[in-house]
Amino acid sequence: MFLKRIELSGFKSFADKTEMEFVQGITAVVGPNGSGKSNISDGIRWVLGEQSAKSLRGGKMEDIIFAGSDSRKPVSYSEVSLTLDNEDQVLPLDYNEVTITRRVHRSGDSEYLINRQSCRLKDITELFMDTGIGKEAYSIIGQGRIEEILSTRSEDRRGIFEEASGIVKYKSRKKEAVRKLDDTEQNLLRIYDLVHELE
Ligand code: ATP
Numbered sequence: 001m002f003l004k005r006i007e008l009s010g011f012k013s014f015a016d017k018t019e020m021e022f023v024q025g026i027t028a029v030v031g032p033n034g035s036g037k038s039n040i041s042d043g044i045r046w047v048l049g050e051q052s053a054k055s056l057r058g059g060k061m062e063d064i065i066f067a068g069s070d071s072r073k074p075v076s077y078s079e080v081s082l083t084l085d086n087e088d089q090v091l092p093l094d095y096n097e098v099t100i101t102r103r104v105h106r107s108g109d110s111e112y113l114i115n116r117q118s119c120r121l122k123d124i125t126e127l128f129m130d131t132g133i134g135k136e137a138y139s140i141i142g143q144g145r146i147e148e149i150l151s152t153r154s155e156d157r158r159g160i161f162e163e164a165s166g167i168v169k170y171k172s173r174k175k176e177a178v179r180k181l182d183d184t185e186q187n188l189l190r191i192y193d194l195v196h197e198l199e
Contacts, residue, residue, distance in 0.1 A: 001090040001131070003044075004097065005083040010075040011046070012039040015066040045140055047080040047102045048128065049112075049121050065106060079103040090131055100124055130166040 003022050008014040013036040020040070029037050042056045046064060053061045068074035081101040084091065091098050093114075101113040112119050114127065128134040149157060162168050 001088055001133075002085050003082065004085045005081075006040065006043060007079075007081040007083075008040070008043050009080075010066045010078040011043050011080050012036065012064055012066065012078075014039065014043075015069070015072050015075060041140060043080045044082060047082045047100055048134060048140075049102075049124050061104065062106060065104065077103060077105040084133075091127055093127070098127075100127075126169070126172075129169040129172065130163060132163060134163070 002024050005019065005021050007017060007019045009017040029040060031037050038057070042050075042064070046056060050056055053059060053063060056064055058064055065078040066072075066075045079101065081099055083097055083099045085096070086093065086098045087096045095115060099113075099115055101116070102110070103113075104110040112121055112124055114123060125134060132139045149160065159168075162171065
């Protein structure tokens with residue numbers, strides 16, 4: 001699996017639809033300060049479901065929508081699509097290419113899509129679990145992140161190794177199952193109470 005293409009439209013400094021193709025191997029993005037290099041990696045993390053405006057270097061989520069310039073009016077929505085080569089079927093989908101898209105309007109309406117089909121954020125998060133690509137995963141190391149990883153608590157650091165070893169998916173399913181069990185136990189207790197009252 002590798003990143004094949006990114007399309008940004010109305011995202012941060014990318015007012016117009018901008019498409020970048022990547023090939024296998026190393027790609028370096030170079031350019032003057034402030035030209036938008038980091039905005040590309042922000043776009044990748046955003047489409048993967050990043051919810052924190054701060055970690056996208058903004059104050060609020062609306063800040064990721066192109067805000068206008070001396071010569072351009074602001075735009076009303078932002079959209080980023082990421083296309084991954086999936087010939088090795090690392091992503092559990094029966095497609096050789098997987099495109100995920102996130103779109104947000106100034107009104108706050110937002111949408112996620114997998115291969116142009118509307119989906120939930122949860123579907124995207126689960127799709128990338130244990131692949132090393134999720135928004136919190138180790139394949140995207142933002143500015144200052146290495147220092148953060150080294151200085152963070154050992155329990156938090158363990159999360160990186162858990163993702164690499166492929167057990168995050170199972171831990172997440174276990175958490176969900178335990179929550180459902182707790183809910184069921186609460187429901188049972190309520191039923192016992194009702195039965196007791198009726199007796
Ligand atoms: P450096 O080399 O200094 O790290 P960079 O190439 O990584 O710079 P970025 O930080 O990606 O540059 O881009 C910063 C530019 O993006 C700034 O000019 C800023 O005005 C612009 N920008 C960020 N958000 C928006 C927005 N919502 N609308 C318009 N422009 C934006």
